[in-house]
Amino acid sequence: MARWLACNFILLALFGNVRELSANRQSLVRGTVRDPSGAVVPGASVYLRGTDILSVSGGDGRFELSGSLSGDATLVATCAGFRAFEQRISMGAEPITVDVTFEIEGPFEQVHVTAQTSNPTPPAQLKLATLDVLKTPGTEADPMRAAQMFPGVVKVDEGAGLFVRGGDVSETATYLDHARLFHPYRYETPTGGFFGTVDPYLISGLSLATGAFPARYGDALSGVLELTGLESPRKTSISASLGLGAVSASLALPLNSQLGLRFSGNQTFSRLLYEVNPSDQHFERFPSGSDLNLSFYADSAGAGRFKVSAFTNREQVGVELQQDSFTGILDSESRNRLFSFNWQKTLDQWLLEVTLSSGAYREKSSVGVLDLTSNDSGERIRLDVTRYAAGWTVRTGVEAERRGAISQGTIPSIGGDLGGIQGTRPWSIDQSEWRAGGYSELERTFGRFSLDVGARLDRFQALRAWGADPRATVTYALTGKQHFHLGWGIYHQVPLPVYLNREDGNPLLQPMHSQHLVAGYEYGEESGPVFLRVEVYTKKYGRLPLQDAVLNFNDKGSGSARGVDFFLKLAPSGPWQGWVSYSYLNAMRLYTPFDDFQRYDIPTARFRPDFDIPHTLQLVLQRTLTASVSLGASLRIASGKPFTPVVGSLMTPGGFLPVFGPINSGRLPLYQRLDFSLSKSCTVAREIAMILYLGATNVMDHKNVLGYVYSSDYSHRSPAEGAWGRTFYFGMSFQR
Amino acid sequence: MVSMIMLSFLFVAANEPLTLLIARIEHAMIAGSIGQLEQCRQTLLENVAKSSGSEANLMRYTLAYVDWRLYPLLMTDKGKRGEVYIQEAEKQLKELVKAEPGNAEAHALLSTVYGQEIGTSVWEGMVLGPKSSASIDTALKLAKDDPRVALQAGVGAMFTPKMFGGGTEKAEKELRRAEALFSKEPTNTAWPNWGRLDVLAWMGQLLASKGDREGARAYYNRALALEPDYGWVRYVLLPALDNPTKKK
Numbered sequence: 001m002a003r004w005l006a007c008n009f010i011l012l013a014l015f016g017n018v019r020e021l022s023a024n025r026q027s028l029v030r031g032t033v034r035d036p037s038g039a040v041v042p043g044a045s046v047y048l049r050g051t052d053i054l055s056v057s058g059g060d061g062r063f064e065l066s067g068s069l070s071g072d073a074t075l076v077a078t079c080a081g082f083r084a085f086e087q088r089i090s091m092g093a094e095p096i097t098v099d100v101t102f103e104i105e106g107p108f109e110q111v112h113v114t115a116q117t118s119n120p121t122p123p124a125q126l127k128l129a130t131l132d133v134l135k136t137p138g139t140e141a142d143p144m145r146a147a148q149m150f151p152g153v154v155k156v157d158e159g160a161g162l163f164v165r166g167g168d169v170s171e172t173a174t175y176l177d178h179a180r181l182f183h184p185y186r187y188e189t190p191t192g193g194f195f196g197t198v199d200p201y202l203i204s205g206l207s208l209a210t211g212a213f214p215a216r217y218g219d220a221l222s223g224v225l226e227l228t229g230l231e232s233p234r235k236t237s238i239s240a241s242l243g244l245g246a247v248s249a250s251l252a253l254p255l256n257s258q259l260g261l262r263f264s265g266n267q268t269f270s271r272l273l274y275e276v277n278p279s280d281q282h283f284e285r286f287p288s289g290s291d292l293n294l295s296f297y298a299d300s301a302g303a304g305r306f307k308v309s310a311f312t313n314r315e316q317v318g319v320e321l322q323q324d325s326f327t328g329i330l331d332s333e334s335r336n337r338l339f340s341f342n343w344q345k346t347l348d349q350w351l352l353e354v355t356l357s358s359g360a361y362r363e364k365s366s367v368g369v370l371d372l373t374s375n376d377s378g379e380r381i382r383l384d385v386t387r388y389a390a391g392w393t394v395r396t397g398v399e400a401e402r403r404g405a406i407s408q409g410t411i412p413s414i415g416g417d418l419g420g421i422q423g424t425r426p427w428s429i430d431q432s433e434w435r436a437g438g439y440s441e442l443e444r445t446f447g448r449f450s451l452d453v454g455a456r457l458d459r460f461q462a463l464r465a466w467g468a469d470p471r472a473t474v475t476y477a478l479t480g481k482q483h484f485h486l487g488w489g490i491y492h493q494v495p496l497p498v499y500l501n502r503e504d505g506n507p508l509l510q511p512m513h514s515q516h517l518v519a520g521y522e523y524g525e526e527s528g529p530v531f532l533r534v535e536v537y538t539k540k541y542g543r544l545p546l547q548d549a550v551l552n553f554n555d556k557g558s559g560s561a562r563g564v565d566f567f568l569k570l571a572p573s574g575p576w577q578g579w580v581s582y583s584y585l586n587a588m589r590l591y592t593p594f595d596d597f598q599r600y601d602i603p604t605a606r607f608r609p610d611f612d613i614p615h616t617l618q619l620v621l622q623r624t625l626t627a628s629v630s631l632g633a634s635l636r637i638a639s640g641k642p643f644t645p646v647v648g649s650l651m652t653p654g655g656f657l658p659v660f661g662p663i664n665s666g667r668l669p670l671y672q673r674l675d676f677s678l679s680k681s682c683t684v685a686r687e688i689a690m691i692l693y694l695g696a697t698n699v700m701d702h703k704n705v706l707g708y709v710y711s712s713d714y715s716h717r718s719p720a721e722g723a724w725g726r727t728f729y730f731g732m733s734f735q736r
Numbered sequence: 737m738v739s740m741i742m743l744s745f746l747f748v749a750a751n752e753p754l755t756l757l758i759a760r761i762e763h764a765m766i767a768g769s770i771g772q773l774e775q776c777r778q779t780l781l782e783n784v785a786k787s788s789g790s791e792a793n794l795m796r797y798t799l800a801y802v803d804w805r806l807y808p809l810l811m812t813d814k815g816k817r818g819e820v821y822i823q824e825a826e827k828q829l830k831e832l833v834k835a836e837p838g839n840a841e842a843h844a845l846l847s848t849v850y851g852q853e854i855g856t857s858v859w860e861g862m863v864l865g866p867k868s869s870a871s872i873d874t875a876l877k878l879a880k881d882d883p884r885v886a887l888q889a890g891v892g893a894m895f896t897p898k899m900f901g902g903g904t905e906k907a908e909k910e911l912r913r914a915e916a917l918f919s920k921e922p923t924n925t926a927w928p929n930w931g932r933l934d935v936l937a938w939m940g941q942l943l944a945s946k947g948d949r950e951g952a953r954a955y956y957n958r959a960l961a962l963e964p965d966y967g968w969v970r971y972v973l974l975p976a977l978d979n980p981t982k983k984k
Contacts (some may be wrong), residue, residue: 043924045759049965052772056759076965080932081923083961235819235855388978525946529898529905571898624900628866681862689863 028095029065033057033077035102044079046100049086077102136620137632138675138697140729143206144185144196147225149620149634151565151581152210152535154613155671156641157706158722160185161192163611164210166539166561166587167222167514170496176203177229177307179340179357182378182403184225186315187287188334188363190595191610194287197313197336199266201239201250202293203227210565211537212487212518215439215454215471216384216395221493221514221541229309232260232297243693243731245273260297266290268315277727282320284329289315304345304352311338321367322709322720324646324658326419332365351386369420372409372427376497378402393443395454400436405429405497415599421654429501433494434461450475460494460511467492467511481525487518498594499545499553505594506545506553515540531569538562544591547602557591559606578621587612600644600663607663608642615639632677640668643707649714656713672702684734694730701726758927761798765805766933766966773809777802777821784828796832797842797928800825804849825849833871840879841928844888847871851892868892869901883917884931886910891938904942911939933959937969949977 029048033041040061047054053067057077065075069091075098077085082102089096139146144160147153152165161169169192174184176198185193209217209224217224233252240249250264271286291313298306314335321330340357361376380401387394406429413423441454451474458467471489478484492511499505520535544557563586569579588606616638624630642664649656679693698704705719757776764772780799787795803825810818829846833839850868854861872892875885890910896902914935921929940955956977959969 043755045763047763052760052763052769054756054760054763056755078963079923080925080929080962084964086964525904529903571903577898628862683863691862 029075029089029091029098030095031063031098031100032061033063033079033100033102034061035082041079041082041102044077044082044100044102046075046077049074049076075100136622136634137677137695138620138634138636138673140195140695140697141200142195143198143200143203143227144192144225146200147206147208149581149618150208150210151533151567151583151616151618152563153208153223154583154585154611154616155636155638156610156613157189157191158704158724159189159192159194160196161189162208162223162225163191164208164223165537165563165565166559166585166609166611168593168609168611171220171222171493171514172225173217173220173223174225174227176227176338177309177340177342178353178355178382178384179338179342180359180378180380180401181338182359182376183336183361186289186313186336187317187332190593198227198311199248199264199291199293201248201264202229202311204230211535211539212471212473212489212516214452214473215441215456215469215489216397218399218437218439218456218458218467218469219401219435219493221491221512222539229295229307230262232299232305232307233262237735239733239735241731241733244276244729245270246731258299260299262293262295262297264293266292273727273729277725277729279725280721284318284320284331285316287315287317287319289313304343307340307342309338309340309342312336321418323416323418323707325656325710325712325714326368326417327709328368328418330365330367332363334361334363334365336361351384353384353386355382355384356380368412368418369424370409370411370418372407372411374405374407376406377404391444393441395441395443396439398436398438400434402432402434403494403497404432406431407498413598415595415597417599419655421652421657423654428503429498429505431497431500432462433497433500435459435494436461437467448477450477458492458511460492462500462507463494463509463511465510467513481523483522485518485520485522487516489516490514491516495545495555496594504552504597506548506551506555508551509545509553509555510543512541512543512545512555514542526569529570529572531567531571533565533567535565536563537565541589544589545594546590547592547597549602552597553592557589559587559589559591559609561585561587563587575624576621577623578619580620581616581618583616585612585614585616600660603663607665609664610641612642612664613639628682629678629680634675636671636673638671640670640705642667646708646710646714646717651713658710658714668705668707671704672700673698673704674700674702688734688736691733692730693732695728697727697729698722698724699726754927758798761802761805762930766963768809768967770806770809773802773806777806793832793835793839794927796828797839797845800828800832800842800845800849801928801930803828804845804852807852822849822853826853838878840875840882840885843871843875843878844882844885847875847892848888851895854895865896865900869896881917883914883921883935884928886914886917887931887935887938890914891934894938894942904945908942911935911942915939933963933966933969936962937966937973940969940973944973944977953977 033044035041042057042059042061044057045054046057046063046065048065053065055063055065057063072088072090075087075089077100079102085100085102087098089098136146136149139149142160144162147162148155148160154163156163162172163169164172174181181197184197185195186197187194206225206227213224233254236254237252241247246266246268248264248266253261255261267290269288274286293311295307295309316333318329318331321328338357338359340355343354345352358379359377363374365372378401380399382397382399384395384397408428410424411427412418412420413425435458437456437458439454439456441452443452453472455470460467469490469492473485473487475483475485491514494511495509499509500507516537516539518535518537520533523532524530539561541559543555544559545553545555546557548554564584566582567579571577587609589609590603590606619635622630622632643666644663645661645666646658647661648659650659675697676699677693677695679691681689681691684690704722706722707720708717709720710717757779760772761776764776777799780795780802784792784795784799803821807818807822826849829842829849832842833846836842847868850864850871854864872889876889879885890907893902893907893910894904918932918935936955936959940952943955944952956969956974959966
């Protein structure tokens with residue numbers, strides 16, 4: 001229905017006012033309307049183009065047009081079942097006669113939906129609408145957690161981090177309307193964070209590319225998450241939500257025919273949630289935060305479409321943290337800001353889009369001996385040009401970005417030694433990285449084959465290095481519903497700023513790179529009643545940061561990932577809908593996560609990284625119970641993640657030091673979680689809609705083990721279970 | 737339903753201006769002329785006020801039809817007049833289905849009006865979506881083979897999530913059925929007889945959304961062959977085929 005609206009909206013802009021011919025004297029056109037056999041046609045509309053002079057032929061087929069006109073005009077006659085009749089006429093002083101003879105409608109070319117021209121979903125890419133994000137149980141209405149439901153994405157803990165097909169969370173780039181989010185998570189952890197930064201009500205949907213993504217995406221080794229922001233409001237609306245853990249409000253306000261405004265605010269307060277759902281987790285400060293978002297829209301037929309957005313959020317938490325034998329309070333405060341400007345303009349066959357964005361992230365955190373204050377910032381400009389013509393789609397663009405990281409404080413001498421048993425050292429970095437790049441893509445369908453080839457070139461200025469990335473995807477349409485696809489590409493990404501620090505890192509590191517090869521079979525469409533996708537992939541990683549006895553880090557690390565993703569979505573007519581996915585992953589790496597610097601012996605052979613989760617099974621079911629009530633359930637069963645066992649301990653004057661076995665040679669028990677959600681919508685007044693929702697996560701109260709903690713002498717270990725046992729939450733939302 | 741068609745025949749025979757009024761409405765819709773549609777609307781309001789019974793019901797339907805056509809044209813007005821019109825359409829149609837529970841055309845148009853009110857709002861979708869579905873289901877039960885009912889069922893399905901009974905496949909099935917039904921409907925069918933152009937425009941959009949640009953072009957050209965001044969198709973949908981990012 002939105003399209004129906006939009007179509008007519010533009011229709012009005014194009015020719016909302018019927019043009020008037022010069023009016024200076026009376027004129028008359030008369031005639032008779034007949035079909036090809038000569039029979040008169042009653043009820044035909046006859047009019048002069050561009051005027052409101054109109055008549056309808058009578059029972060005898062006759063019509064008359066009168067008005068005050070001069071000059072040339074076009075007479076048009078239409079009637080159901082016939083092709084339109086057109087004739088140029090000259091309006092003179094005398095009445096003129098025009099006899100209309102219709103031709104029968106058709107014959108027309110047979111219209112087929114052909115496999116050759118159908119548009120399959122790009123390889124390794126799946127999409128979710130906002131409604132799916134909100135309704136899918138277990139996502140806590142968070143876009144990042146919803147994206148975790150896709151095949152190929154593994155969970156390494158209870159957080160929202162996107163670990164894509166054997167890639168680290170830092171290797172998935174997140175964009176909001178082409179503006180890159182350098183800190184896309186709230187309550188950040190080394191595995192991402194607990195929620196996504198972007199509220200689901202700020203976006204209209206998301207798509208996640210898990211491999212072989214096209215050349216327009218740079219500086220990402222493993223995946224790309226694109227969040228699509230809301231468009232300019234078309235009507236005034238106010239909404240408010242009240243839940244167990246948050247209150248929020250939003251306003252959508254069209255200012256006039258070309259300008260619009262959206263504003264939203266959100267305040268989270270988890271204390272009540274934890275009091276309703278007691279857990280063993282100890283908080284000094286319950287997680288809380290607030291965010292504000294303001295977007296301004298302008299749409300001008302001549303100047304194009306503009307969107308300016310500003311987003312800011314603050315959050316804080318004081319929570320007990322356990323690592324190895326250390327137990328202490330992690331106290332953290334952070335603030336995240338993003339400003340973005342987007343301009344789109346269509347010029348004939350060309351679409352131009354310019355995006356400027358600027359972000360700043362500030363965090364102060366302390367736990368044990370670690371005490372850091374960090375200020376990250378980034379600016380980015382991007383120009384994309386797209387042309388569709390004669391069956392070809394051409395995309396090209398350039399981008400430049402700066403990413404800065406300033407951090408100061410104290411850290412443990414040995415990674416992970418939060419108790420500071422082996423001492424501490426000062427920490428200070430001030431690192432900036434410039435990157436500039438350009439890309440081109442060509443897309444075309446040849447019979448049953450669709451081809452998308454492209455390449456990008458990036459300059460990593462601080463590293464004094466170039467990255468050249470050719471990429472290609474070919475799709476073969478076997479039948480109208482079946483496709484095979486093959487995607488390949490090379491990808492580069494700059495290491496995180498901490499690796500490039502002169503004191504503790506190595507500024508001479510080169511950009512990391514990876515190579516993807518994806519082959520898949522697809523049946524149906526994502527929006528159809530049956531959609532099946534099976535993909536096999538293999539990836540190679542090179543130049544990963546690896547601890548070095550002399551250089552701190554070198555770029556001799558490497559890695560590989562192989563796997564299979566299976567995705568079956570069923571949406572038959574009726575109240576049921578659901579999907580099942582299974583992912584197999586075999587990932588190996590030789591690298592050193594920065595937080596593990598000097599924690600273990602320098603590895604000499606590849607090992608299983610934390611995100612090597614061999615088996616992940618996900619089942620999501622949704623059912624509409626009545627027209628206004630829906631129920632959802634999701635089940636996730638996954639292999640436990642690898643962990644590095646402690647095989648002994650050494651007594652030192654500062655305390656016991658762990659003696660680790662081979663890196664990630666152990667594996668945690670199976671992860672299981674079953675979630676339910678129930679929602680009901682209704683109208684509480686004529687114009688006020690209300691939605692009531694109830695959710696239950698981990699309803700089986702399965703004690704998922706996310707790691708092990710140890711006694712002070714490392715003689716005993718006990719499982720560290722997830723913070724979330726069985727948890728209930730509920731709330732209500734209103735909109736007018 | 738039958739009574740409405742009969743009345744329309746009688747009214748057309750007895751009162752020429754209605755035929756002309758309908759022609760003006762359709763002409764204004766094709767040209768996207770707000771002024772002309774509002775003039776027609778004013779005439780219809782007067783007709784509703786001074787008529788009664790079945791005649792008034794036909795006027796109510798026509799008034800709602802004009803209000804529904806006006807609403808998207810007034811989106812640049814940011815909701816003021818358009819909101820009034822679409823709410824008036826809903827009100828008139830609710831009264832009509834109350835008076836004529838068997839009027840499938842009215843149920844179908846009411847479903848479409850609800851759909852129009854939903855727009856892109858997830859919220860309103862949750863409240864009005866079930867009402868829209870219920871109305872079109874009623875219309876289909878009453879007159880499954882009415883081409884306008886099939887057309888509106890198809891368009892509604894395009895914007896309804898699958899789990900709520902919509903989806904592309906259902907939309908295509910209904911739109912193709914509507915196309916076939918329109919080809920069988922006598923060309924001199926009395927009012928309401930709109931929809932022949934709509935079904936072609938929507939079939940084109942559906943094919944375009946599936947990547948079949950040439951199929952879509954064929955449908956758009958068919959629409960233009962019937963009505964060369966159909967601006968939505970000529971100036972919006974056809975250009976968008978060569979530039980899919982262009983706003984429709």
